[in-house]
Amino acid sequence: MTRSAARAQTYDPMPLIRCLIGGAALALGGMVVAGQAVGQESGDRPAQPDLIRTYAYSFYGDLSYPADFPHFTYVNPDAPVGGEYSEHASGTFDSLNPYSRRGRAGRYSQSIYESLLETGGPFGDAAPADAYGEYYxxxxxxxxxxxxxxxxxxxxRPEARFSDGTPVTAQDVVFTHNLFLEQGLPSYASGVRQRVVNAEAIDDLTVRFEFAEGISRRSLIDQVGSTPVFSRAWYEETGARLDEPRFEISPGSGPYMLDSYEVNRRIVYRRNPDYWGWDLPQNQGRHNYETIRVEYFSDDAAAFEAFKTGEYLFRTEGNSRQWAISYDFPAVERGWITREEVPDGTPPQPTGFVFNLARPQLQDPRVREAITLAYNFEWTNQQLQYGLMARRYSFSQGTALEATGVPEGDELALLESLGDLVPPELLTEEAYIPPEASADALQDRRNLRRANRLLQEAGWIVGEDGVRRNEAGEPMRIEFPYSTAGSATGEAIIESFLENLQAMGIQAVGQRIDPSQYTLRQRDRDYDMIFDAYVAFLDTGTGLMQRFGSEAADYSLFNPAGLASPLVDRIIDISLMAETPEERDTALRALDRVLRHERFMVPLWYSPNQWFAYWDVYRHPEEFPFLSAGVMDWWWFDAERMAELRAEGAL
Known part of the structure; x- marks a missing residue:
């Protein structure tokens, strides 16, 4: 749903790979209703008059592309093939298995695998990038x-092959499904196990999934269709496990293969010349680079210096300070490097300072609201981010699903129908937006006075020593770990926030730690607060339960706050069971309102544009689809321009 290049953020702790339990389906159609022909082609099973056979799937019924489409409309089908795309990563990696909770997987290590349905490009781009919730x-x-x-x-497809030349079979699909249930992430496995009751290989090329009765039909077909498919033979021969970090990997079936790696230095993926799917319509004009190279650096400062010398050629800029003032070096001035701002058509990713709701001192919502008031977006944006950012507050910001004002109409009726689950103030107050602060000083006196009142009401009183304590005499302490791989600007933002907390009598401590330790603490939820992200939603899906629901709140890697709210659960259920798009949208607006009311994260910033800086060897079509910038999916390499730059001494 989001663009492969993350929204421009000042600080990026490289959050874990986030997998949906199912996708959020939105639109669908172009389906062929088949009768006898379907029965005949499926082992002479009795024909079913309501049986749908199709080349693509979407929940409601409209497909943007017909069965005979030649290519996605936004690509250049004549794009040249060849050259290298190179970018950087900060930190380290000690595994090439992205599906294990243990270890720190190398970037794009999931890219070599494919699924039954096209759910996105191998490197994270939306596909198709001009239609949401459609799976071809x-x-x-x-x-x-x-x-x-x-x-x-x-x-x-009979022609589908793994990179070792062996066929992709229905048995591989069933094996992979069961492997995720047995050795996959617990939150993922438990969610799927309750929804998918059986997986069966009817023959080598036919696989059937059955779904549980009495549950929403949402995120079922697209869930089983989006699971990556592994080689059963490889796992059985090697005895490898899905839940262990390792560098030995199974063959994939995708357009790229792992070429080489040096631990903590680089990873290279190479285009597979024997890829079985080059002739598919959705692959035309895509996967154009011969190689994809990721260079690792200890921190962002070192990475930026390497970019300036051409050690890697494409940079998605995440540091507002650098974007504003640091691109004045010779390669830019001579036109060797291009800077480009690409509008982002998706709602901003819900990044924020996330509360660990299991911590006793953070369980009172008045405390969390007080801490939220300590973040001065206006000052931070002007002083540290050069006025380039906008304030984020909604989980569907800028869309029709964003809750606004006080609830009314169908949304009010839905909330009223939930009785005592709904706090009375939700029915009368406007959807929460953090109050503005003064850009003139870090400490906004009005907001800090309000925060101090809230903390006093919650029983946290400032003593003569200036420390805020509860009735038991325990000081309020907040530990906030962050990675050394982040930017200096990001560190300054966190430290300025902690400075305001300290001014309120809170023992707020920032802990700057190496990337491996940071990843471990993030996964173990060993923090009071942390910089992290949830997902914006444009539709419903059972993935919302994995991220916001109570079922896996104690251990889900995708719910860093540990949010567990019966009201949130109920509204997600209502959205899943909605019979019309209008009912679904009403429920999702209510969900946005309730999530904001829970105050489980301090909402931060976003950039309306993505910031790209790249050596002038990459090209793209003029128009961008709304879901993706497609940098690694459908851009291409200009070999002639590379030769010119080399002749000029640029590279």
Whole structure:
């Protein structure tokens, strides 16, 4: 749903790979309703009049592309193939298995695998990037299911192959499904296990999934269709486990293969000339680079200096200070490096300073609201981010799903129907937006006075020593770890926030730690507060439960606050069971309102544009689709310009 290049942020702790339990489906159609023909092609099963057989899937029924589409509309089908895309990563890696909770996986280590349905480019771009919630057959050539969506059958493409030349079979699909249930992330496995009751290989090219009764049909077909498919033979021969960090990897079926790696220095992926899917319509004009190279650096400062000398050629700038004042070096002035701002058409990712709700001192919402008031966005934006940012507050900001004002109409009726689950103030107060602060000084006196009142009401009183304590005499202490791989600007933002907390009598301590230790503490939820992110939503899906629901709140890697709210659970359920798009949208507006009311994170900033700086060897079509900038998906390399730059001594 989001663009492969993250929204420009001043601080990026490289959060964990985030997998949806299912996608949030939005639009669908172009489906073919088949009768007898389907029965005949599926082992002579009795024909079902409501059976749908199609080349793509979407929940409601409209597809943007017909069955015979030649390519996605936003690509250049004649784009040249070749050259190298190179970028940087900060920190370290000690594994190439992205599906284990242990270890720090190398960037893009998931990119070599494919799924039955196309759910995005190998390096994280949306695909298609101009239509949300549509999934086109990739490893499968068709799928069929009843209108009730009680089950689905996928018919695999006979030509699909892993990179070692072995065929991709239905047995591989079932094996992978079971492997994720047995050895995958607990929050993922428990969610899928409750929804998918059986997976069966009917024959080598036909696989059937059955779904649990009495649950929403949302995120079922797209869930099983989006799971990466592994080689059963490789796992059985090697005895490897999905839950262990390792550098030995199974063969994938995608357009790129792992070429080489040097631990903590670089990873190289190479285009597979024997890739089975080059002739598919959705692959035309895509996957154009011969190699993808990721260079690792200890921190962002070192990475920026390496970019200036051409050690890598593409940089998605995440540091507002650098974007504002640091691109004045010779390569830019001579036109060797291009700077480009690309509008981001998706709602901003909900980044923030996330509270660990399991910590006793943070369980009172008045405390969390007081701490939120200590973040001065206006001062931070002007003094540290050069006025380039906008304030984020909603989980669907800038869309029709953003809650505004006081609830009314259908949204009010929905909330009122939930009775005592709904706090009375939710029915009468406007959707929460953090109050503005003065840009003239870090400490906004009005907001800090309000914060101090809230803390006093919650029983945290400032003593003669200036330290805030509860009735038991325990000081309020907040530990905030952050990675040494982040930018200096990001560190300054965190420290200025902690300075305001200290002015309120809170023992707020920033802990600057190395990337490996940071990742471990992040996964173990060993923090009071942390910089992290949730997901923006444009639609419903069972992935919302994994991120915001109570079921896996104690251990889900995708719910860093540990949010567990019966009201949130109920509204997600209502959105999943909605019979019309209008009912779904009403529920999601209510969800946005309630999530903001919970105050489980301090909302930060976002940039309306993505900031790209790159050596002038990359090209792209003039128009960008709204879901993706496609840098690694459908841009291409200009070999002639590279030769010119080399002749000029630039590279």
């Amino acid at each position: 057959c990739l490893l499968c050539e068709s799928l069929e299911y009843p209108e009730s969506k009680d089950w689905v059958i996928f018919h695999l």
